[in-house]
Amino acid sequence: MMNISDIYHKFDQIGCLTFATIDKNIPQTRIAHLFAQDEEGLYFRTMITKAFYKQLQDTKKVSICGMYPKTMVSHNDEGMPYFPPGYTIRATGDIKEISLEELKTKAQKNDMFALGVKDIEKYPAMTTFCLYRAWGEVYDFDFEMEHRPHKLLRTGFAFGGSAIPFSGVRITDDCIACGECQEGCSFKAIYQQEDRFVIDPEKCDVCGDCYTVCPTDAIEIVINE
Ligand code: SF4
Ligand code: SF4
Structure with missing residues (x-):
């Protein structure tokens, strides 16, 4: 840190x-x-x-x-x-x-x-x-x-005792592991973990390309969680 x-x-x-x-x-x-x-x-x-x-x-x-x-x-x-x-x-x-x-x-x-x-x-x-x-x-x-x-x-x-809020995109349990999001991610921020895909928040720009291609709406937008 x-x-x-x-x-x-x-x-x-x-x-x-x-x-x-x-x-x-x-x-x-x-x-x-x-x-x-x-x-x-x-x-x-x-x-x-x-x-x-x-x-x-x-x-x-x-x-x-x-x-x-x-x-x-x-x-x-x-x-x-x-x-x-x-x-x-x-x-x-x-x-x-x-x-x-x-x-x-x-x-x-x-x-x-x-x-x-x-x-x-x-x-x-x-x-x-x-x-x-x-x-x-x-x-x-x-x-x-x-x-x-x-x-x-x-x-x-x-x-000073502050927490780090999370804002970004996250793949939910609705993922069917089709891989389309990973193919379209020019930031190389998506990887496969067993039978689902995951977004690495340290590499993600929150550009939204994955969000727009996902066939099952498995990608959620998170603001200041
Ligand atoms: S596009 Fe959607 S369903 Fe396909 S791997 Fe990515 S998150 Fe999962
Ligand atoms: S929001 Fe953009 S950078 Fe982040 S995982 Fe999706 S396609 Fe990649």
Whole structure:
């Protein structure tokens, strides 16, 4: 299981990230970055004068995502979009505001926080939030299968007591083992297990190709189970 430090370094390699909040039922996004991590969580800053701050205070929740490497969409020989192998990462969860005094205490042991303190002393309207309970996923992709025989490797993570909900597709007992889904799965995510077929959630893109070909409707859609 990835720990907070592993998760931070995946985000930090990207740098600028998309932070999503909700404002009166309307989604809002902006670009920001994480500046520190410790055993309590992941840390970011904003100013108390921004709408972002009000949304964070109102909901106490945030969702963060990014992609590495940053890339322009080019096209392969077939004219389809081409992405060099890389990963996306997202984390969603609960946040709390951290006082300057708490930040200064952390800064005594960790230089990442010292830089945060320096920034706040320069810009007094700035404040810090900690994402202390969250779940998420690294979506490692190699769509052209340049380095391995499957396109995806998804790794879920959670910290602070959060569980990892499952969303995706799953084959039920109605499977008659005809194999049509496996034939059509370009992600190589379906394998046979005795007299039925199974979807490997770490390799599945939830593209739906199997769902549309199954003759017995044996594939179910699961959302946040
Ligand atoms: S297409 Fe449907 S019935 Fe056929 S193997 Fe796949 S899940 Fe089973
Ligand atoms: S949803 Fe797409 S990637 Fe997942 S098993 Fe079905 S065909 Fe394969």
